[in-house]
Amino acid sequence: MATSAYFPKPQRQNGHHRGRLSFSNALPVYSPSSSSSSAVQEKYASIANKSPWIVFVSLRLPGFPAYPFRVYFINPRRLHHFSTTRFGRKRGSLLLCISFIVLLFFVFALTKRFGSHAKRWPTPFPRDRRTLVYKREDLQRIWQWEVTSGHYPSRQRVPEQVRLKEAIPNPALPPRRPTTVPSPGSYVTETRGIGSKRIYLDIQSAPENVAYPPRPVPGSVADLDIVMDHCDFSEKKVVRDCLEVLRVGAGLDNGKRVRRGKMDDWKYIYIEQPDNSTLVARGLDEEDDYEHKGTVADDGTDPDAGLTKKWGVEWEAPPIILPKPIDYHPASIAPSQCDPDHPRIFHMFWTGPITDKPYLAILSFLFTQNTGLHTKEYPVDGVCRPQFWLWLNPGPAATVPNPTALQEMFAQLKSNPWASPFLHPRFKDIIHFKMWNTTEQLDGVPELKDEWRSRDLFNSGGYVIPVPSKLKENQATTDNSTDAPKATPTNADDMVNRTGSKSLSTYDRLSVILSDMARFILCHRFGGIYLDADTIFLRDWEELWGWKGAFAYRWSRLEKYNTAVLRLNKNSALGKFLFRTALKNNMDFHPMTVSKYTKEAQLEGLLMRLPDALFDSAWLITEDHQHMRPPQPFFTSFLQFFDTPSTDSASPQVSGFEGFFRGAYSYHFHNFWWKPFDPARNWPDLGPRFIAAERQARRALRDGVTTREGHADSEDEEDRVEDDRRDLDWATVLKRTFEAYIRGERPNMYGEMLRW
Template identity: 60%
Template sequence: MSSSAFLPTSRKQNGFRDSYNSLPTYSSAVEEKRHRQGSSSWTTPIYIPLPGVRTRRLRIPFPNARMIHQFSVSRFGHKRGPAMLLVGLLVILWTLVAFTQRIGTHEKEWRKAFPGPPSTLVFHRADLQHIWKWEIASGHYPSRQRLPVGLGLTASVENPALPAPRAELPSRFKPPGNVQTRSKGIGPRRTYLNVHSKPPDVAYPPRPVSGSIADLDVVMEHCDFSLNKYVRDCLEVLRVGAGLDNGKRLRRGTMDNWKYIYSEKVNSSYVPPTINIHDETHTMQISVDSDPDNGLTKKRGAEWDGQVVLPHPLKYQPYKTLPEPCDENHPRLFHMFWTGPFTDKPYLALLSFLFTQHTGIHLEENKELSGVCKPKFWLWINPGPAAAVPNPSAVHDMYAQLKSNPWASPFLHPRFKGVIEFKLWNTTEQLDGVAELKHEWRSRDLFNSGGHVISVPSSKQSSSVTAASATGNGTVGHNPGPTGSEKADSDDVLNRTGSKSSSSYDRLSVILSDMARFILCHRFGGIYLDADTIFLRDWEELWGWKGAFAYRWSRLEKYNTAVLRLNKQSALGKFLFRTALKNNLDFHPMTVSRYMKDAHLEPLLLRLPDALFDPAWLNVEDYQRDRPAQPFFTDFANLFDTPAVGSAAPQALGFEGFFRGSFSYHFHNFWWKPFDPARNWPDLGERFKAGEMIARASAAAGNSTASADVSVNTGEERVEDDRRDLDWATVLKRTFESYIRGERPNMYGEWIQW
């Protein structure tokens, strides 16, 4: 009986690796002859297959080792030949290494050959060190993260917001030389909390503990995209750590590594430490070079800015040592900026604020929250085009417009007094209110975004004021229709008041808001949010973390300032305004990223993962689609037009199924798309019926169906007139409205009291 034998793959005598059932192949007889007989040339060809071309190969000449070896032996002998060959190889290797080191040590020459973005730096190293010391001493750096080496600190700075280390850092973790990259903790101990609902009260999550703090170092460990962390996993850690998985906790076992919320442990005898930031032992150079700014690149054509003049640092006070629940040095103010007629976008932002934050409206009207610092919401209104100057009666006109606008008027109700406040934005007044800008801003371009300047002639500013006074009342259904010339003029880029479509984007207002957020936080303190933001949970723990922050620009290591925390009159704020002034008042987030990087100040403005405020962004840009978060958005428009394949989720899961764990959601513009197309009016119940009927009439004016007319005239509605599948935007709007109507509690189980 015949049998077959398996011949493993081996290297044949012809030099080709062959399998048991194949024969050696050559592209030509000449190739086979050269391979078998060897070559007398100094080079030998190597043939590489071409993808998609089976009959041809790429011929690459390669040094012929056989000829080189024969030459060395014939010239120097059998013993000296190989040795000389080895010496030659070492010389070639040394030459390559020396060339590489030369390039590495001449960084400036290398940058000239491959120029990057020009430097924006206008501060000496001593000033940057002073800024760092002031922020740390004021408790604005409660982080264990390293300080930049380029800062050149040679003595550790005492950090009152960081607990003292339990053991000395091993020497192998310390940087070489005398440069210090860690602050020295001298603050109170931290107790990490196990936050969860206790039976039988598991229907709703518990409110955060007053004075609790989010350890954002821990958050970064679980959420940082640079560490390949998934948004889905980050949100689970955020949910579990805050007790938002109430009644649905599926994890068992110890979850100490997921605890990111802590409180500071102090006794009655605790005294805030006094830190001297003017200690000259902290004033250092990065090297023994005679130039103290060695390694820093100054902005071309600009002079170094004058020495930073800072007041004494703030005394860091743990929450339990405050005489009142609210810290006057760190006011809890949410800021939002709005231009043009009031619409459903700021309406929903305010409703989500009331639905999630600890405002006290669930208590009787005259009863105060005990031991709780209530946040406030300041909505800044720019009444006309961004380039216009408000008229003398602007404040009176603003409130008249708000009262007549059904989307805005509900928030003027006395129940929301002290919780929501409308503020008039005046660009001149605000810029003059910033000490670092007031004497010089008039010589700069106000509308500069990423280096792109939009010029606004003075004649256009005055005409914009006239147009705003004539047609800017913002009342739904009550504005007279503009003539053809007026419509064309109002659509001009200089006269737009709000973005009415993707083709008529109000670019000037966007640029103005880029600057306004820094001004508001620096002047008044607090957190700024873009108007296309929806609150998803209480921000108590973020208020407790006293540092400044923004969040990451999706996959890029840049800032997005759609959420911005900046402390009142801080050293960091002074740096930003002086730097922006020397860079023509450019506050675009990408430019701010350069300001911070060039000055080695990035850790002072923490770049939080976008999972906390913008959880759909990575999915929208084609990242992490193998394990997306819930809901799965491939486009920001999915909020308003949920794809049919996932359209059952909004009604089935509701608010609790919408990026649970995130602090907020940023839907990136879409100002022109209604949240609830079928019921595009405020639906807040009998208390606000008058405004609702005005909005219904406005909606009916653009709808020719009979059912819409019946709904307006008689109040009768049929559920058949509603959409069968409700989009996520609609579900969120109707959830918040049902809370105001008193039909359900807020997300923490609290019922509104009128």
């Protein structure tokens, strides 16, 4: 007769005592090792063993009630029973959880590999985010080359982690006593000034000539250390106050200056006054080959201690090889002669047909820069004439131009109403349209040409869009071959085939990523300053050209770069570092990633991070900072540049160009490529000289549209004020102001009339 245990006794689980007595609840206890077993428990175990491994759920599909859809999956009850009987309750449950997590990761991995743009298997652990590939000795060489070339006209300290044992001679700084005396065993953090004396200028409009501000003094230089003192967001400086210092120090307040007391601390523009000993100051013997004097510690310690190399990548070897430093010449010496090592070129990059966005960027360039268009012939003793190079990518970013692309590009420019006016002979020396060829440009960079084909070209912040194979396959056919492939987009709205951003939903992401790389290539190969095409010039950049260091500007509140404005010297050591580092990091030129490159290498000082107030004055406000004391105008969104709120819509027409972030060098309106500057007059309005382009644009707008009162518009019909918008937005006012200058109806911002 089977017996049941009704009295307390120690229980075993998984063959081990639980460490304490477990008491029954007065029901029979089944013990598999006992000859007396419960028939009920045996029955339950038998049922569990016989339950199916696969079960299904029937789903009724709408419209097909008689044909249910079955979804099959593993029976969790059988799986749980199998796991616990084989491995025990604890171990079995843990193993089941681990298996479930692995299954989820496997599904996620398949989705990332086959269902995303990246087409890459994910890693189970976070990627190593280190980017450094240069040793400390190489970093010291880079610092020495840049400082000796005059590319560091700053008093900011060299990071102690660079471990310089000797102060580097700096021809861009005047001599002065060191502020600190290094103690034995410490490292030098200051450069040794051997340059010219600085004379800071008090720039004001002369009496009876105060309608317009004076042009900057030729050869003048902006002291960006002083600008940082008044504008650095990290030091709680306010954009409104920064703009006041910028416009007062440059004399842009012309006749509107109010008495403020002594403002010597606001003088930030200077002239270098060289003597005979500093006309050419390098601190090196001209006859000797340039060699870096090693300063790496030789005391047996690790010379690269404190530096963390990128995982899985070897140090760059051999040590970085640099040419002789550039001879430094003060900007005030022969300002009319262009320095071949520091050319005055503004670069912009554009994909697809020209629209009103590059059109307005070029107009603002003509309205503000010292192009000499106010004279019949450019004066021999004028300043070095700045140039505007617009680089055009004729097709989608992932394609290669065909052999006739250049001829087709100029044919399209001639037929494009937004571009054809700038082909006028009057602009031939200052406005140049260049065709972008990715293969040619990459092969033109010595640091990239042998290895870039093995990398991903469309990498932005680690996010890779897998289309470079199309580009690389096309490289098998040379650009001069008649069989060079043409872009054959199957869907113009597909991301790979887009040529420009036509709306928020059709954003041309590939062209944006390509432009992140293009700006570094253009500045490194040709020199100059790169600006994004959503940029408008607001003043002459003369004193920024005089400051020969590299710079970008701050990413709003973050201590990162925004390269919408980028100054990088031609064939510089810093450029070499950036390209080799980017190559070892899969060609990632996103500004956030570039910020990591320079920070981990202790080179942030060589690419100065200027306050965004200089180029992007609305950014902090749009991100809910400094609302209590905003600048003029007050934008809480970048969209308000195009759609000014009705409560503020009187300001654009009343204050005009002079009331738009006065003091800033430029304005960045952050994309909005699809928003017209002037909705009511969305055509180039440049007067009779360019009437053909205007008629072409107006005809294109009229085609297929019923005109007012049912009659056809005449090409010579006069515009009526009733057809215009009552309140004009800021974008509209700026466009019409620049166009009035080209028409000859008003002078530029410095009171100079355009002469044809």
